[in-house]
Amino acid sequence: MSSKLADLSPLARKLGAEAPLTEAQVAAILALPATVRQVDAGQDIVREGDMPSQACLLLDGLAARFKIAADGARQIHSFHISGDIPDLQSLQLARMDHSVSALRPSTLALLPHYGLKDLIRAHPELGYLLWRETLIEGSIFREWMSNIGRRQALERVAHVLCELAVRFDVLGLLYGGVLPVRIPQVDIGDAQGLSVVHVNRVMKQLKAQRLVRMKGPLIQILDFKALADVGDFDPAYLHLHTLPEICTQRAA
């Protein structure tokens, strides 16, 4: 399923977060050639080894980048939500060194490379901003490395929940601390180098400590500050211009 009517405003919003874009810049972004596509949960978007001629902007849903190790274990490198371009690097690195797939049903805008290249040529400043986004991703990778390599399971899970909460809050999608998309515990495990079983036990602890609870299939963060404390979470690595509400408020 695909169409030509893609609303690329999530991208414009993201690039304009640091400093307002000019009207011409916004117009140029919104006019990018794009194709909308729906994908199911579990469906691959790009695979390791592919040489894509387009990048995918996530409009809605949840996607992840990941790699499968020799023994079949999956390592998720990052979660992606509205406004993210998980495979933007394909613009420069021809061959994909990892895969991207949808963790939940998602909506994508496929952006042909030529359109992005033209955009950058015409508006070098936007090229800078795209570069900047990839640098922030790099910062998140590093933080995850610290998480996985040097923190205990409880801290890791708390940390990643904090990150997701902040990122959703930036988009204005966090109401009452509820992460607005279902995130299976296997995926949290694959992201933090843990088994599902252990993620589950850790979630149990976080629930017992009244830091989080389930709201149907969704996770609700009850006490962000305490959770951030447990998870050694400091949002500096997200390089946000202004911190969202949840970072500044007290327990719910």
Next chain:
Amino acid sequence: MSSKLADLSPLARKLGAEAPLTEAQVAAILALPATVRQVDAGQDIVREGDMPSQACLLLDGLAARFKIAADGARQIHSFHISGDIPDLQSLQLARMDHSVSALRPSTLALLPHYGLKDLIRAHPELGYLLWRETLIEGSIFREWMSNIGRRQALERVAHVLCELAVRFDVLGLLYGGVLPVRIPQVDIGDAQGLSVVHVNRVMKQLKAQRLVRMKGPLIQILDFKALADVGDFDPAYLHLHTLPEICTQRAA
């Protein structure tokens, strides 16, 4: 100790690895304003929280990016050798989200941001190439995440040794499989989320299997292919244009 006579050719070499640079581009790189500085082993180069006005190009030695977790544990995010600019991101992200320090005595060229910015403005193509380098770094971060999160200690250590061997070989600094710089086991551990003790036990195994041995204080790789096999190492993530010798030859 510092001077104005910096030989920036390692940077030109690196940026020209994918496709030859024009003479003008090379000249512009070599003419960048720069200050040379020597640092001792263990000395910090940039600290988390700093807002640098220059980036550091490593000319010689060994440096690492890292972060200290709440309990004091250090996670090394990457190793850096000649030609690398570990804090290039500071050009875009004002506040350092991690630290950089020298693991061994090293020589740096400090490159003021304004010089780099002028360079990019004058030669947008070089800006692209710098962006590309940061993307490759990101790829390495992801691979390390997979390593730390989903591989066992033996595999992790084998993997990181392979990576170092390849990267040194690309620079023409690998003779007979000997990594040309001393790398303390603590640092390998901090890089791969392991204790020194365990790194040591794992090295013992690798030595017993005749995959590596010590050449004085230096590590010598005896059988790259077998080591790569143990470490589930595939150099694709380094995005090299041409693979160095060690990737293609058989056991030493």
Next chain:
DNA sequence: CGCCGGTTTGAAGAATTTCAAAGGGAGTGG
């Protein structure tokens, strides 16, 4: 109603850490 994906639980086992201490070896200073 019964299936299905995902969650939860228990028990046993494995990998790795921690603690504590001894053992090199490479470079320095006498």
Next chain:
DNA sequence: CCACTCCCTTTGAAATTCTTCAAACCGGCG
């Protein structure tokens, strides 16, 4: 040139965290 010292490496034993295996449970949906 030798001895000393400072790092760094190496080793053993006990403790922990997390994984694996196996099975039960749960809630929503066709």
